[in-house]
Amino acid sequence: MKYYNKLVRDRIPEIMEEHGKKYEIRTLDQEEYIEMLHQKLYEELREFDAASEENQLLELVDMVEVIYALVKSKGYGIDDFESLRIAKKEKRGGFKEKIFLISGEE
Known part of the structure; x- marks a missing residue:
């Protein structure tokens, strides 16, 4: 038997x-569940980094599923999350322009 x-x-x-x-x-209790979701997110990130180009999209899907579970575990809905995401994108922008900040004053 393999242990996971x-x-x-x-x-x-x-x-x-x-x-x-x-x-x-x-079945995990709530505290364990949140801890395991954190671990799962790191696991999915490592799998994304190691994935071939054609499998990276599937790994991103897994990461989003974990993120949505974390959102729900904090008592928020996906609509709340998306509203915050959009508001932040409107205020600070996204990553479409591929801007790399080399230096700047604090």
Whole structure:
């Protein structure tokens, strides 16, 4: 038996069962859940960095799913998150222009 000890998507036990695989799971409390979401975000970032060009989009999808779970765990909705994201983008801009700041006064 391989030990994973990590947060997985909700349907993973169902998928494992469909493939005749045995597994052991438990439900995390809220504090553990948030800690594991943080770890999962770093895991997904590492997977993005290691992914081939054609798989990077899938890894970004995974990162967004974790981010949305973190947003919800903080008591906010995705609409709240998107409103803040858009407001910040309107105020400070996005990253479309590829600007690299070399120096500046503090």
